[in-house]
Amino acid sequence: MFNIFPLKGSLEHVKGFYCDGVSVGLKPNGANDVAFIRSDVLCDVEAVFTTNQFQAAPIVHFKRYPENFQTNFLLINAKNANAMTGRKGIEDIDTLFASLRATYPALQNPIMSSTGVIGYRLNQEKIAQSFSKFDFEAKNSDGAARAIMTTDSFKKELCLRVEPENGTPFHLGAICKGAGMINPAMATMLCFIVTDAALPKADAKEALSYAVEHSFNAASVDGDTSTNDTVLLLSNGQSGGYDKEAFKEALALLTKHLALEIVRDGEGATKLVAFEITGAATSEEAKKVAKALSNSLLVKTALFGEDPNWGRIASTIGASGVTCNDETLEIKYDDVLVFNNTQRELDKEREMKAAAIMKQPSYTIHCDLGIGSGTFTAYGCDLGHQYVTINADYRS
Template sequence: MTASGLKFPQGFRAAALAAGIKPSGRTDLSCVVSDAPCVWAFAGTRSTTAAACVTRNREVYAQGGPVRALVVNAGNANAATGQQGARDNAAIAQALGRVLNVDAQAVLTASTGIIGHLLPMDRVLGGLERLPGALGPDALPFASAIMTTDTRPKTAHATLSTGARIVGTAKGSGMIHPDMATMFAFALSDAQVDQAVLRAAFPGIVNRTFNAVTVDGDTSTNDMALVLANGQAGEVDPAEFLTALERVLRDLARQIAADGEGATKLLTVQVTGARSEAEALAAARTCCVSPLLKSAVHGNDPNWGRVIMAVGRSGAAVAIERLTVAVQGIPVFAGKPLPYDAAQVSASMNAPEVVFAVNLGVGNAEGEAWGCDLSAEYVRINADYTT
């Protein structure tokens, strides 16, 4: 199913419109509402300069109650905006709650865009009044409205054996090196699941998916990931649900990496032979964030020494005499340099996805991370971001 035909699970409706937050005039205010209370799990940035939306959502999360709606604005992060920013964020939740007849404490908020600017609250509040009239089951308008420098909307979905569904949407292209989740990722399901089980499993799922993504080494002030389940499709097997949820979030994570600012290729690093999953993920993500390796990938340069360098500084244990590296399935190092056809490897790297396979030679744990190549276009985008 393409994003254009994707519907949210039963009991969920969404709306999107242009409230005038973005100078471009594109859609920039959206919401999702559930007909029934949702159990939920949340992960927010560990940045010490977290935005008002992350701080408030974390407080609501600690209270443990159900949620009914999520409101998102794009074009303005409402971060580093002081007490006024916090008041504006709370006012958005209250306003949407009022127009939807939902308790404000059951409304979550999310903001993305430029840091350090107060929201144009007259436009936001005016847009919120119009959102209920635009509610419908289609996922694409919502997925498009949450974008900033993304070049395309990001969606993924799964259907369980009972017929229950999970539909995920995400945004993210730059300022991506998460320490919890990534940019925005919202997964909605009509499955009936236990909140305690969901919350216990979610940190591990996030760590293996969104925490394994990097574009440029910068962690946003507004990163968050959410999963909401309203139970409208009935009970499901918890293990099947969590497996499907991780599959959906992994798909979204790869889409974010592939759509990194200025990216022309998806960079995948698969690490095996690690002492622990945490060390495998650290080694893989360090490779993906290395500007040297990312530049080599952009130029189709099979410079495997940059993998050795990145792994060595990652903090993961390595036995270099047993360390192996392969590029696009072609072995280039196994405790010592291997003979290979550089032109052949270079040609294999001229592809939408470039895969490095690394065995650290010290254990049985594994992990995978995703990034993208580094192009001159990345510099252009960020040099002109506010001007």
């Protein structure tokens, strides 16, 4: 038995971790644009990266470390993805860390993470200015969470305190960014999770892969996959506490919360919709349908228009390539049945009820395929004018 409590803030509650965010002029509006997260003692690292084959320089840099390496420092910049920059992009990271070591000699196996425009070299001079601006003893989660934002309209962070029955409490804290390019293969975003749990390496891998599958990988804004997607889990064991089930559940809660925050902040999104698929032949097929729905432009524009046009839902299911049958299919918006074999036409009353549900900021579209017992829930948002405005102009 255990209890999980959310705490206000995020990284500052996790023992032995420090962080700060500063502005060095990468963002023209003077907002924070470089951050660090560090630990007093060396941390185990667990990572999940983008499936994009053109992985950005910081990811290639990370992978040069030997397996099971430990680190005590993570540097993050916004406005430049350091992607498609070739060998020079990796050399730039080495140069930066050489310079950081002069200021912060304890540096061991430092990691970098970047987000922003593809195809430009890092502005090393500006980023290096952060080294004299950082307070290395700070626990400034707010400043760090703000520094990693790009098109995000709000900062994303969370802390969970886990209290195992008769055990030592431990914490998980995370800061996260993401708003556009959220995709099916892996939601395009950065998420940095730290924990003071005494986490065994094998458990970390299992818990993180389960958590990512049902959170970031179930979230979708536009179906594109970036070159920089990263989820990092740093654990320093400083609380001395641990409980396998409690940790797994807390990590799943934490990532689910942050993934939904990202979807809710989808570029120009006004709705957060859960696509709950049941009755598919397999869970793999349920996932395929759920993602097809959450990525369909015609579905997304219908959500934006608050139009209970269930035909687009049905058509997308039929096009998704899974086993389905219109005689066993049932579609509900929350608890309102909009389609099944005996009620194929939407009467005025049910149409009005469905339309009312679609006016809410969040709701569930439930599709029971009536074939087997596969289930999966994906999370998506609508697509409105703001998405086009942001992405037609975005170069930051």
